[in-house]
Amino acid sequence: MADDDSEKTHDPTQKKLDDAHERGDVAKSQEVNTWFLLAGATLVLSTFNGSVGGGLQTPLKNLLQNSWMMRTDGPGLLMLAKSLCMSILSTMGMPILFLVIAALAGNLVQHRLVFSTEGLVPKFSKLSPMEGAKRVFGKQALANFLKGLFKLVLLGAVMCAVLWPERFRLDALIHIDPSAILGITTSLTLQLMGSVVAMLAFVAIADFFFQYRTWYEKLKMSLQEVKEEYKQSEGDPHIKGKIKQLRQQNMKKRMMAAVPKASVIITNPTHYAVALSYERGMTAPICVAKGVDNIALKIREVAGKHDIPIVENVPLARALYATVEIDEEIPGEHYHAVAEVIGYVMGLKRGLSGRTP
Structure with a gap:
């Protein structure tokens, strides 16, 4: 049976109680x-x-x-x-x-x-x-x-x-x-x-x-009154959803723009992808992009177009995705594993540069 919004069966919110007090009610x-x-x-x-x-x-x-x-x-x-x-x-x-x-x-x-x-x-x-x-x-x-x-x-x-x-x-x-x-x-x-x-x-x-x-x-409220008050105090859920969607889109664009600057992409290999950037003198590598499924696929595609090394390491990819945020340094417990990957990548780059005529 559908709820009847005209029936005032919900307890008044604190806002309604405060408004009543201000009116002298x-x-x-x-x-x-x-x-x-x-x-x-x-x-x-x-x-x-x-x-x-x-x-x-x-x-x-x-x-x-x-x-x-x-x-x-x-x-x-x-x-x-x-x-x-x-x-x-x-x-x-x-x-x-x-x-x-x-x-x-x-x-x-x-x-x-x-x-x-x-x-x-x-x-x-x-x-x-x-x-x-x-x-x-x-x-x-x-x-x-x-x-x-x-x-x-x-x-x-x-x-x-x-x-x-x-x-x-x-x-x-x-x-x-x-x-x-x-x-x-x-x-x-x-x-x-x-x-x-x-x-x-x-x-x-x-x-x-x-x-x-x-x-x-x-002072009891109907379901419709509760919804309207929530919209006024917290914002329209549709608008908040749209804002969240725009933020996610902007974050995705920013991540994709940062992938070409990455030093290595660590993958799951198909479900997770974490892009790390490291230069000499930095205290620890920084995560510049990460994602799962479709976003992970897009990160690998951009990395492939810009010749960014992609290394498959299932446990490390999952661990980094769960513990590090965008533009943050990797946690200390992953230093050793990431150092091995970056050392491997740098060794490949040196080997490639050595064979260049």
């Missing part, structure tokens, strides 16, 4: 952000409730006690507002910083930092009734509804479990001194918030994995 659960903010608020309330209360009490108490002494003209009110703002900021600065860190942490645990303005660009597709219906009745909307219903039931159960045993104590609050009410309500609030944070941790984890899976499935 990342896996994100709002429940994780909510959990971090709620956990941060609980930590702030448990840690700074005394210092914040005392820090706010002093300037506000002075404001009420000394209100008759304060100037009410423009500069006086401006100075009073500035003094109150400085007092509130100095008291609330650290708790606010904790909440900001919690908000940032809620995003950073899900994905790396994102800087994208694409989300600000208006998209007319969002005005489509069909797209709106998909958002209202789609899988994401159903998941959000079930999640909201579960949270409502869960929070109700937590509140009942925490507050029900304290119902008689809460009824008695109307009869006790007002200064003691704050301590009791703070204790119950911290107990309630701690229970909610513990319960919502499971909701946040489950929602994150759901959101990640949904996001990952959305």
Whole structure:
């Protein structure tokens, strides 16, 4: 059965994941952000409730006690507002910083930092009734509804479990001194918030994995998309094949042009051919051409036209073809065998020159 390219069954490539991140399209659960903010608020309330209360009490108490002494003209009110703002900021600065860190942490645990303005660009597709219906009745909307219903039931159960045993104590609050009410309500609030944070941790984890899976499935690719991305990143295979073919042709032409300068051709005798060049003073012979089958035949033909000696040595021809590249010196382990061949060839040349009248 042929593959259906329209089906997105292939995992997204790293390039597609990076492109999605640059667009601001990342896996994100709002429940994780909510959990971090709620956990941060609980930590702030448990840690700074005394210092914040005392820090706010002093300037506000002075404001009420000394209100008759304060100037009410423009500069006086401006100075009073500035003094109150400085007092509130100095008291609330650290708790606010904790909440900001919690908000940032809620995003950073899900994905790396994102800087994208694409989300600000208006998209007319969002005005489509069909797209709106998909958002209202789609899988994401159903998941959000079930999640909201579960949270409502869960929070109700937590509140009942925490507050029900304290119902008689809460009824008695109307009869006790007002200064003691704050301590009791703070204790119950911290107990309630701690229970909610513990319960919502499971909701946040489950929602994150759901959101990640949904996001990952959305980015899956069809076979055609994988092919197109490969062409864009690695180049068109047809073009790369053509370039490789041209390189091979150019290399073949260069080798054939170098064969007439060779000192000897070592052959298999029919399947392999290696052309070596050597002159006095060189440290080792250099391979100027090599090939198998048709290229080997062409090397022998060119060598025959230019009276280049051809020596048959099956193991040496195979070994040189496998271990030496074009324009490289032969490996040291073949020095002795090649030296014998070149010595034999030079001896032939001397013998021929000696018989020349």
